[in-house]
Amino acid sequence: MTGPVSGADDRRGRLILGFGVVGAGFVGVIAISIVAIGFAPADKRPDMAQLVFTAVLPLLGAWVATVLAFYFAGDNLRTATQSTIDAMKAAGGLAPDTPATQVMLTFEQIDPKQVIPEGAAAGDLKLKLLYDAMHSANRSRVPIFDHASVALCVVHDSDLDKYAQAKSLPAASMTDADTLAALMAQSPEMTALVKNFLTVPATATVADVRTRLTARPGCKDVFVTAGGGEADKVLGWLTHSNLARVQ
Structure with missing residues (x-):
């Protein structure tokens, strides 16, 4: 042959x-x-x-x-x-040993995002504001940070849809009474969904991040911080879509 x-x-x-x-x-x-x-x-x-x-x-x-x-x-x-x-x-076709910092969106590049003065203010965020931000930017999620760039939660469009369906209204018709606090109060599962993210150190490779993401059911977001702690300043953001390109 x-x-x-x-x-x-x-x-x-x-x-x-x-x-x-x-x-x-x-x-x-x-x-x-x-x-x-x-x-x-x-x-x-x-x-x-x-x-x-x-x-x-x-x-x-x-x-x-x-x-x-x-x-x-x-x-x-x-x-x-x-x-x-x-x-x-x-x-795409990322090598497993590619540094996560080479693949992530830097904090400045994250759009849309919400930055609030302190963590306690997150509950006051209006869901319609988050919904509009997603659709204006053609994105499916909005991460929320405090004034020190610490990740607090990530709200996905699917979370808003579930909340709105439970109230028998379209997501686009949510009012000022529909806040992040109301969403998390709807059920413990909703709270778990918006807080289901990981943090990894800046030294992590793509393979490290993907391994940790795979081991955490339902997790779709990874924040890169200097030391890898949840209370550390976020340097960048990776999603499950980015990591699906690993060879």
Whole structure:
């Protein structure tokens, strides 16, 4: 069984085929034209010559265009494919030993987010405000921090949907009375959902983070802090979607 055809061999083959097709086409068309004009009656040769050129020139143009399209389309496709592969490698396919700090969103890049003066004020956050922030930014979650950039909780759109469904109203119709405190008071499970996140040290690798995330059911958010503690200032944020790209 032969091995796969290399890019150089493929280009060489297409080049030979292209020149062969064009050359054979030129020779064949010219031969037919000579025969057609040569065997035409003398008084009909001018008309035959005009007819031949009228038919032959578009035919030659079509042949050349077809061969060029065939030749360059392969290169363009190869280039586009390689660019896609490179982009996928750059954006995904993370090596397990990749530092988490290279993959995370920095604190400044997190959008949307809510920063409140102190932890006790989190309960006063209006759910409609969080809902609008998510949809304006086309995101599915909003992390909440205190003034020292310490992570307090993460509210997902699914949490808001569950809360709204329990009250028999659309999430978009929540009022000022629907606050984060009201959401957490709805059930212990709701409180657990918004507080279900991890913190890891800045020295952690992607594999370390993913291992810890997998071991914690339902957890979708990881915050990177200098020392890895929950009371430490957040340096960056990783989600389960980021970590799903680990090879």
